[in-house]
Amino acid sequence: MDRLQKVIAHAGFASRRKAEQLIVEGKVTVNGKIIKELGYKVSSTDKVEVNGIPVEREEPVYFLFYKPRGVISSVKDEKGRKVVTDFLPAIKQRVYPVGRLDYDTSGLLLLTNDGEFANLLMHPRNEIEKVYVAKVKGIPAKEKVRSLEKGILLEDGRTAPAKVKMISFDKRKQTAIMEIAIHEGRNRQVRRMLEAIGHPVMKLKRERYGFLSLQGLNVGDMRELTPHEVKQLRTLATASKS
Template sequence: MSGRERLQKVIAQSGYTSRRKAEKLITDGKVKVNGKTVTELGIKVHPDDQIEVNGIPLEKEEPVYYLLYKPTGVISSVKDDGGRKVVTDLLPEVKERIYPVGRLDFNTSGLLLLTNDGDFAQLLMHPRHEIDKVYIAKIKGIPTKDKLKKLESGLRLRDKGEWLRIKKQRIRSVDRKKNKTILEITLNEGKNRQIRRMLDAIGHPVEKLKREQYGFLTLGHMKPGEYRELKPHEVKRLKVMALKNVK
């Protein structure tokens, strides 16, 4: 790193946390530079400056990037106050301080990215960068075409008055005997429990949900709980894709 950089950027690049969370740590008085507490976000630091976060000296880590097949029953976090299993428990050999890029619900399985690169995580999670994510949902009942079109045109949900919509959907299969449908849904946003809430709203609750694809990345032949490191060209392609999709 040559010259001075914003403090929150340096913290994010260290792998400690995302830039947004680093900003909160600063404003909360949890960060020291050369022994002095800093609470202003505009401050810039030099490579030789000594930075402490929560009393721990900051060390620069090499960026790492992983793709995990998250099983159900695991929290998309690095810790849980209730003692439940978290996604980083599934990567015990990784020594860097990685964390998930976005999240998948406790009962949702599928493709999840983890990294210690705060800028990379922020780039992919920023709402202006529309990266398609494909989900497979097993739902109760057999929805009509009109109901499915509502998912694409958008719904205002009663619980929070939030306007939600999906990019596209298609039926993969229908089991009339069991009254079940397998639905493929593509999102380019990611509101909290979006798919489950939208399908509840049209009267077809989700029984199982899996994220099958993130941009061009797929699970391939991976099994739940397995992970692999992303290849350099995959990381580069994700960054290019995110920047290309700026609204």
């Protein structure tokens, strides 16, 4: 038996909070009866509907995917470009990405059918560290690196302090490779941060998400998260919001 709002969130209809709002507003029925009680529990045989639309329940699944460049972080694309789910033909569940990686960015991406879990990780106050490796044009001076570490002003506000490490540079080609760790999840954030200091990104990869890494995976590979890893991620996200 699961709480009604949890079932709705797991199905990807809405976040847990939004699901609770839908219940209170009388938009949810169980076996044809309107339910407004937030603590109401349902079994796997109960028929749940939101605004008349059946909630199809699946066992929650959680995957770590090494996204290649040139792939859309979505389940479909109107222009016919490759999407992340094209790489998961054997997965029967309707999974979707937790957050996004740009079309031209490779690296670690989580996928799930657990709406509550996805919303927890993507919460604005979530402070799970994300580590990127960027190849940039030019060799950033120390003061520019420090500006990233202090927080830099972008068009949507000042960024939180980042951890920045210079990995290598090539004086002849005038390029550098940097590691940048951030906690935020703004659109194209790392690219915009590096553009703001005058060193646009040539290549970008997300290497780590919290304690998760790409170890043992090749581009385009995926693996299922262990129950312990899922629990650790929930703990990390919950701790960051408290």
